[in-house]
Each structure stands twice: as structure tokens, then as C-alpha cells.
Amino acid sequence: METESFEQITQAVVKCHKMGVKQVLVKLGAKGSALFIEGEEPIKQPIISAAKVLDTTGAGDTFTAAFAVALVEGKSRKECLKFAAAAASLCVQVKGAIPSMPDRKSVLELLHSL
Template sequence: MAMNEQGVKQVLVKLGAKGSALFVEGEDPIQQPIISASKVLDTTGAGDTFTAAIAVALVEGKSKRESLQFAAAAASLCLQVKGAIPSMPDRKVVLELLQSL
């Protein structure tokens, strides 16, 4: 049975080094490639950072595409710091990375 037959309207798939994809019923999928990190020290917390960042962006009214990009930037920054809590980037740093792209 397909997920949409069970009432699921949106599915976010995190693909690690392959980025992410958002599937919304009745819309074309949105794919987001990774935002490359200049160095990768630790992947701990990157998925959680991505999930939190996309939730924040969507709640703030950003488009789905902008939200995916914001989340990819946050995850990229997370990879560059060792440890789960210290690696969580703040908004200012995420926005600076997005502006540099």
C-alpha cells in the first residue's frame, strides 16, 4: 500500500552525502544536494541538525525549497565541528554560509 493511501501527504528523505528529497502529494519532488563542507570532522548530529533546521525554516514561512537549502547549510556547518552539541550552528552562521553560495 502506498504511503499516500495511508494519509501521508509529505515525506522528507535524508540521503546523507547524496543530499535530501521532499515528496509532496500532487507536486514534483524537490531535491536538495549537499552543501559541501570545507572539512568534515564529525558527522554526529548532522541529521538532527538538518531536521531541526528544516522545521524552523518551514515554521518561519520559508518555501519548501528554501527550507531544504537552509537545512543543508546547517548540516554542512555541523559536520565541521567535533561533537554533537558544539557542532550545532546558530542562525547567523547558517545565513552567512547561504549568502556565500
């Protein structure tokens, strides 16, 4: 299935729901992210702008990992998306995949500054 537009992405997610997948997290690059929970409206999260973008390597992995951390800590789905967006924003400001992975303190400081 094509997934160029949000409508196409929504259609693909509906197909996933029909196969039994209850929640689908979609990373949209510069357009942010969306969490689709079966039977609910999608939760959209815009990017958190970075002061400078040096390297996007690892940003998606950072986003996914940060979302998972927030989720297992019991944060709301909306808070999970925002926490993940903050982590990804910090990630793209550092060159290289491993060095760019932000620590919790940095992510929390960025969130508090918003």
C-alpha cells in the same frame, strides 16, 4: 521496503501517501535530501559541501531541526531544504553533537556566500 535507490525511496513514499501522509522529507546523507509532496514532483536538494568533515554526529538532527525552523518561519519548501542543508554542512565541520549545532547567523552567512 528496500530504500537503496531513489526509485525504491519513491515507491516507499507513495506507500506513505496512500496511508494519508501528505509530505515526506527524506535525508539521503552525502546524496542530499528530497521532499515528497503528494501530487507533486519531489524537490531535491544536494548537499552543501563542507570544507572539512570532522564528525557527522548530529548532522541529520541538525538538518531536521533547521528544516522545521525554516518551515514555521514561512519559507518556501525549497528554501527550507537549502537552509537545512547549510546547517548540516556547518554541523559536520565540528566534532560532537551539541557543539556542532550551528547558530542562525552562521547558517545565514553560509547561504549568502553561495
